[in-house]
Amino acid sequence: MTQRFPIRGIIPPLATPLTRETTLDVPALWRLLDHVIGGGVHGVFLLGSTGEGPSLSGAVQRDVINEACAHVNGRVPVLVGITDSNLDESLELAEHSAKCGADAVVAAPPFYFPINQQQLGDWFISLSDASPLPVFLYNMPSHVKVSFDIATVRRLMERPNICGIKDSSAQMLYFNELLQARADRPDFLVLTGPEELLAEGVLIGGDGGVCGGANLVPRLFVDLYEAAVSGDLKQVMTLQNRVMRLSTLLYRVGPAPTGFMTGIKTALELVGLCEANFAPPLGPLPHEQRRMIAQHLADLGVLDAKGAVKRT
Amino acid sequence: MTQRFPIRGIIPPLATPLTRETTLDVPALWRLLDHVIGGGVHGVFLLGSTGEGPSLSGAVQRDVINEACAHVNGRVPVLVGITDSNLDESLELAEHSAKCGADAVVAAPPFYFPINQQQLGDWFISLSDASPLPVFLYNMPSHVKVSFDIATVRRLMERPNICGIKDSSAQMLYFNELLQARADRPDFLVLTGPEELLAEGVLIGGDGGVCGGANLVPRLFVDLYEAAVSGDLKQVMTLQNRVMRLSTLLYRVGPAPTGFMTGIKTALELVGLCEANFAPPLGPLPHEQRRMIAQHLADLGVLDAKGAVKRT
């Protein structure tokens, strides 16, 4: 059975395995889920940015939820991204997630109109009041243009159905203020988005990370999380060094600003977990860049010299 | 019969009249269409930013297209906004627009992932190749984060089904480069987004404007367009002064950054064209701000001292 709340630790934002026709590749989804759960992750997050949620049609989004919830089958908590620029369609996805047995939903702000903090807070109050599942705020200003001010987070913390925040701003000044704010509601969860900041986030009091790289090497991030929780700074620095190498070697091969997205999915293909097909506006990397990623996977010890996946 | 291409002049981005339940208010849509066409506009643009297109569900979007195309009935060209973060759903809207008799579609870039110019160009080539209607590029970096580089515009100009660009960047340096680029394809249309820049844009060689204020006072913008085309600088300055007063008096009452959106729709309610209902994340202005807009409409001569609409 799932442990449900509190959802702490490493929760990979699952890449969405796609066919060339941009439909869900169900067997690859199963493989990927088994891979990350086998690596010890504490939950999975469907249809986030790494999962290309906002680029998928409503039909494919529902397929992902159906198949993932059934296959996870309570082994770990399941979070579902419901970010949409239309409130009704966002709520329909929350309803669908609840029916499929998901544990929580995650929503970034509506992402077309630039909005102010009042409008931002009102949207999330409407959303959380109507959502059948607990709602995580998803702070992602690089994609949606607006950040949750601390005052807005405090306002939203008053709603019991808002259970935490995933902060992908990469701003530790802000993250520290989130931790300060949640002193008033200790069960409010604060998760780190960028995997390169997982260590700092947990050392200073955060609850874990939504690490894209955990699609590929879940155990590395689980180990780093545990080292940070236990205050083993020497082990933290050793593992953090591996995280930084992963980041600089894999996520900067494909062209900015989506090098992370193309890097991680190409690596997943190279280790045999899913094909590197993308929903537009993303697309596959050219051959030369794929070859570089293969080389870097060998340098990182994820592939061996012959390109075979090494047991870890 | 519609004159179709070239579509020059004043093309208001039609506000979408909504009921309190966020469904389409059909009679108000008819009124608003008759009002702007009666004011001499050269086309209408449905489901743009001013029309709250990205905040509306697919069902309401289709209602707007159905009802507006039927009611316009060929009196002026109809453009339809199909901006979406999912390519398939964008194309479905283009198909629907074609079936209803629209003349062109208008698409801003996909607006969730930050993307590069290659990805941006590829998206629009896929879109225009599949679209049954000519496509206007919609440059709106404040909302979608990416701007069409001139090199990308030149690449897209090579596709016959891409017919022009609506530039809402408010960057006249960029606008001047668009005009320079289209020397190589003279039928490529260059329209100005911000109504406060309509005059400069037309004086320097642009083809017209997608002026939100033309929902309210279409004749003012039609007159300014004609003065600029004919090089009557004195008349341009007189009318430009009225445009600037409209802008500073109406669009800064509601809170930033959506003061334009709330200002224009509240004004439309006050002159009896449609109710000031909004799709989330926007919402109605408080009473005091509505009162200020009413006062400003009187100052501008749109309403008389008793709040009644003046004949113009």
Next chain:
Amino acid sequence: MTQRFPIRGIIPPLATPLTRETTLDVPALWRLLDHVIGGGVHGVFLLGSTGEGPSLSGAVQRDVINEACAHVNGRVPVLVGITDSNLDESLELAEHSAKCGADAVVAAPPFYFPINQQQLGDWFISLSDASPLPVFLYNMPSHVKVSFDIATVRRLMERPNICGIKDSSAQMLYFNELLQARADRPDFLVLTGPEELLAEGVLIGGDGGVCGGANLVPRLFVDLYEAAVSGDLKQVMTLQNRVMRLSTLLYRVGPAPTGFMTGIKTALELVGLCEANFAPPLGPLPHEQRRMIAQHLADLGVLDAKGAVKRT
């Protein structure tokens, strides 16, 4: 005799001819002054951005003022840039300018600390109260991070010793608001910074431009200014096309963001007006880029096929 105020028309921000040792090249300064005055400019602006003012030591700055004022000798008004992060040193430069017979000073905001509008306004009130010469505000947010809000401009307009603004923001929405604001003080001058926007600025009611390209081809900008003032739109478009070609051919050869600076000075060297020596942090272009600029000068008709300067 100089006409002094109002200072309207084309006022080139004079490049500062330097030796390899970053001292003033006095004969080249004379040549350049005679070149632009011979081309019909309505004033000259020393020690602006194009003149590398903030990169020069106080000693070189004073040399420039001494020599230029003496050589101009009242033929046209002289404006002097006194931008500094230290108020006292800025005022010392204003004193020196007055002693040398300059007509006005031009100051951008202090450019180290990010400041607010209150601090910005206070600085300019201190500056203008103590300045022996009229002060032009210099709006240059790309370099100094802060822009003069319209409300701050209105506050500063109340000081008689503040005589105008040079707007290098490239934001025509803002420029239009400046024109609207100065209706309350008609002698307040509004000059355009970016030469590519000179035409729009004058057509819509501005007073002229501080065009860097006028160092090289003063007559082109003087002619464009006069065409715009007289409302000859056909001539405006012809000359504007030449301005755009100049801009795209010369100012993008050197690396961003200082391609304009290196392009214009290299062109000045190629036409024999001054050497292309720069004060750090700028430096000379590599040979290949110099060659490209020479080729482009031929394409533009500034040099002939043998690289000789053509009479214009």
Next chain:
Amino acid sequence: MTQRFPIRGIIPPLATPLTRETTLDVPALWRLLDHVIGGGVHGVFLLGSTGEGPSLSGAVQRDVINEACAHVNGRVPVLVGITDSNLDESLELAEHSAKCGADAVVAAPPFYFPINQQQLGDWFISLSDASPLPVFLYNMPSHVKVSFDIATVRRLMERPNICGIKDSSAQMLYFNELLQARADRPDFLVLTGPEELLAEGVLIGGDGGVCGGANLVPRLFVDLYEAAVSGDLKQVMTLQNRVMRLSTLLYRVGPAPTGFMTGIKTALELVGLCEANFAPPLGPLPHEQRRMIAQHLADLGVLDAKGAVKRT
């Protein structure tokens, strides 16, 4: 005797005590130096941003260096800010610092022209080649617009006279990359600018912090540094909580964006260390805001209920 390199730990960016006439208040400088050295700091940094260096005239800058070096008299290392938009004047300040016995200089990039990485690197190579003292890079993009790319830092690491970097970007992703880069030159020091990030920075491997708040409460930051170095996470969180309270209570009373600057100096006045006089463009806080800071100092336990300084 001073320990000189490596300079690790807490190095306050010393506030510059000024008279009302913007001259140096020498006795207050002595008091402040004795206060921070008595609090256990590991060095002092003169003429940084907190010291209003770029707002001071060359004469006052030299006074600060003279008096501070003489008074410190080798008790701790002295670093001097030499940031200037003119290279020669920056180097003159480095010469003066060397003569006075300072240990190192600290330079932010030239801060008027936006520059590229090549120009940025070239400037620092010129500067470090000519500087008689070791040079710290000062990464301060919010003030100078450009950040040192990691590749530029790697280029500059090759110069022995460049001894480290003070990173005030507040970007921990970047900070982590600095730590990764210095693996190739282990004696290259990496110091944290924002005091709210001191803990994370040291926990992940950084060398200390240039904490403005250490002007007021040096012992708090020294204790936090030592707790982080020793991996005492419980103590880190306790002290970090105090740092966050200090930050949110003192630095947001004065208007943005200089609330930190006005907050810290007003607090220094209230505890009797120096008067809250500022060089333009900064200025004193109004009475009401001063009263709030006094109240907050009591809340923080820095002042007692009667406004007297508490012994700590």
